[in-house]
Amino acid sequence: MCIRSKGVLAVFGSMLLFGTITMAQSKPSTNTKTATNTVTASDRSFMDEAAQGGMAEVQLGQLAEQNAQSQDVKNFGKKMVEDHSRANDQLKEIAKENNVTLPAKLDVKDEATLQRLSKLHGEAFDKAYMKDMVADHKKDIAAFRNEADTGKDTQVKNWASQTVSILDGHLKLAEQVNTKVGAETAASKPSAMKNAGKS
Numbered sequence: 001m002c003i004r005s006k007g008v009l010a011v012f013g014s015m016l017l018f019g020t021i022t023m024a025q026s027k028p029s030t031n032t033k034t035a036t037n038t039v040t041a042s043d044r045s046f047m048d049e050a051a052q053g054g055m056a057e058v059q060l061g062q063l064a065e066q067n068a069q070s071q072d073v074k075n076f077g078k079k080m081v082e083d084h085s086r087a088n089d090q091l092k093e094i095a096k097e098n099n100v101t102l103p104a105k106l107d108v109k110d111e112a113t114l115q116r117l118s119k120l121h122g123e124a125f126d127k128a129y130m131k132d133m134v135a136d137h138k139k140d141i142a143a144f145r146n147e148a149d150t151g152k153d154t155q156v157k158n159w160a161s162q163t164v165s166i167l168d169g170h171l172k173l174a175e176q177v178n179t180k181v182g183a184e185t186a187a188s189k190p191s192a193m194k195n196a197g198k199s
Contacts, residue, residue: 039098039153046147051102056110057084069122130178137171
């Protein structure tokens with residue numbers, strides 16, 4: 001009886017051990033991105049908006065290099081092309097790993113902005129472009145910070161967190177250039193009060 005019990009226990013123990021090994025072998029790997037894909041609808045929405053916004057910044061920056069009068073505005077546009085092209089490429093890599101398809105063209109709002117600014121040159125372009133850059137970067141920073149704080153996918157969150165520091169720098173520079181452009185425009189035009197006094 002005692003020997004039989006030991007034999008049964010041994011067989012049972014072997015079955016448990018074999019079952020544990022089999023389960024361990026059949027457990028899906030968590031090292032692959034597909035097994036741990038945590039991109040939510042909110043993450044995807046952010047990625048779409050970021051991709052469209054990034055494309056707009058690049059195209060508007062290229063336009064600034066062509067249409068701007070101020071060298072500061074031209075330099076700012078060049079920086080937008082370089083920084084946002086790099087950020088766009090990083091986002092594309094993340095999207096590819098997560099099987100997310102990003103927009104390939106501007107949305108209606110950004111396309112309208114591009115068309116409006118493409119008709120301006122010189123001082124008029126400088127003022128309108130820099131005003132838009134200040135406003136756009138304020139909105140972008142809020143969206144990127146929100147994703148960095150509340151996003152679910154680690155890669156997307158990290159990208160948003162890293163990129164928001166770049167956007168902060170863009171905003172500070174945009175505000176400086178915007179102020180300088182406004183001051184230059186005011187200095188280049190005679191005061192309406194002086195002209196009125198001479199009449």
